[in-house]
Amino acid sequence: MRHTLPIAPQFYVTAPQPCPYLEGRMERKLFTALQGEGADQLNNSLSQQGFxxxxNVLYRPSCTDCAACLSARIDVSAFRPNKSQKRTAKRNSHLQRRANSPWATDEQYELFRRYLDTRHADGGMADMDVFEFAAMIEETPIRSRVVEYADPDTKELIAVSLTDVLDDGLSMVYSFYDPEQPQSSLGTYMILDHIDIAREAGLPYVYLGYWVPGSPKMGYKARFAGLEAYMQGEWRRIKNPDDLNETAHHPLSTAPIAEQVAGIQLPDRHPTKG
Structure with missing residues (x-):
């Protein structure tokens, strides 16, 4: 079904399908195309609204009877590493960071396949081939980087993050790493390093994607100080993740689609010149 604001873009809703995070529930997404000369502005504006x-698609959860899936970000100024995160940063401090243009390589794909086969063999991306992987990395109409982490001695690629550069932060679109190094906590390390990159660049936030309180797959995101979640039209600081479970599955948690679309703020396509 299509939903349209007074000006472009147009918004659509996906058909319900099984939720990958909460058993027995169905997920649905609200989405729009990301294209044209205003792509950067649209991406910045909608990212700040939980998309x-x-x-080349921007999407946000829009489930009928569940609001458990929340867009999450870290307020860089409020972040303080805990003891475990300090150990993780020290353990991986030898890794060499390389920030490149969004271009896919065979080495990236080999690491990506090992990661999926070990960690997400039954996930929605499990069948992604090399051409689809290249599309995921390279088909970006906005400012993106591939941030690689490699062993300085062996030159072996250890971890990768596809990262968008927004006006107000870094958005970690998708990341993967060597599944044979669970003791290294590479997923956590990449987030810690992105917090450092954002701080050095003067960017206030690191966007982590979606977080589902109560989902074991997402639990690591709740361990970061300064965590914020986009709820009911605003970003809120999360002090106790357990408090969110009480309202997440209430039947009135999600507004009708028409109300959701009407509440979306679009960037000014013709800004006034000073």
Missing amino acids: RRSQ
């Missing part, structure tokens, strides 16, 4: 990018 995420996947290639």
Whole structure:
């Protein structure tokens, strides 16, 4: 079904399908195309309203009877590493960071396949081939980087993050790493390093994607100080993740689609010149 604001873009809703995070529930997404000369402005504006990018599409959860899936970000100024995170940063401090243009390589794909086969063999991306992987990395109409982490001695690629550069932060679109190094906590390390990059660049936030309180797959995001979640039209600081479970599955948690679309703020396509 199509939903249209007074000016472009147009918004659509996906058909319900099984939720990958909460058993027995169905997910649905609200989405729009990301294209044209205003793509950067649209991406910045909708990212600040809980949307995420996947290639040239921006989407946000819009489930009928569940609001458990929340867009999450870290307020860089409020972040303080805990003892475990300090150990993780020290353990991986030898890794060499390389920030490149969004271009897919065979080495990236090999690491990506090992990661999926070990960690997400039954996930929605499990069948992604090399051409689809290249599309995920390269089909971006906005400012993106591939941030690689490699062993300085062996030159072996250890971890990768596809990262968008927003006006107010870094958005970690998708990341993957060597599944044979669970003791290294590479997923956590990449987030810690992105917090450092954002701080050095003067950017206030690191966007982590979606977080589902109560989902074991998402639990690591709740361990970061300064965590914020986009709820009912605003970003809220999360002090106790357990408090969110009480309202997440209430039947009135999600507004009708028409109300959701009407509440979306679009960027000014013709800004006034000073």
